[in-house]
Amino acid sequence: MTGARAEVELSVDAPVGQLWEAITDLSRIGDWSPECTYAGWLDGWSEPVVGARFEARNRFPNGLVTQVVCMVVAADRPYSFGWRVFGGSPETEEHFAVWHYELRPAVRQGQTVVRQSFIHGPGDSGARAAVRADPENAAALLQGRLDQLRRNMTATIEAMARDIRRRSI
Structure with a gap:
């Protein structure tokens, strides 16, 4: 599982700077994301500066709610924002995920x-817990989660861009 990756790349009708502001406005993530219901510094x-920490809460389709601590590892305004995700303290635990946004102006x-x-x-x-509980279906469980992440990333980015367009009118 370590190293499993999900990625999406979209071209959206929103200027780089405004999209950066949306991505790094943690107070709004719950408005856009199908999974992350809250984030706060x-x-x-x-x-967003390297080393800054924030918490996030996620709600899954099965009703499970989780809370994580995140540490910013990339913050190059307005082109790059990334963080590591921890189940507890970053000082005592290994991160279990890395998230990253890269932004660049489109041709248009x-x-x-x-x-x-x-x-x-x-x-x-x-x-990992799901795979331990059902090792015979490990590949399907992992693929299902990666597919879910791609759908959620796409939905979140598209919702941010729609919100930026609405506010620009």
Whole structure:
């Protein structure tokens, strides 16, 4: 499982700077994401800089709700934003996922090409727990989760872009 990857790349009708602002506005993620219902800065942090921490809460279709701690590992305004995900303290646990957004201006003015990626591991995660509980279906479980992540990434990015367009009218 470690190293399993999901990625989407979309061209959206939103300028790079405005999309960066949406992606890094943690207070809005619950408005756009089908899975992440809340995110907020921790420990006095209030902006995306390397080392900053935030918490996030996720709700899954089966009703499971999780809470994680994230640490920013990439923050190059307005082109790159990434973080590692921990089930507990980053000082005592291995991260179990890395998320990253890359933004670049598209050929058409006012558009952005956005690539969002997810890499699993190396720490323990819900996906690992599901595989341990049903090892005979490990490949299908992993593929199902990666497909779900791709759908959710696409839905989130598209919702952000629609919101930016609505506010620009």
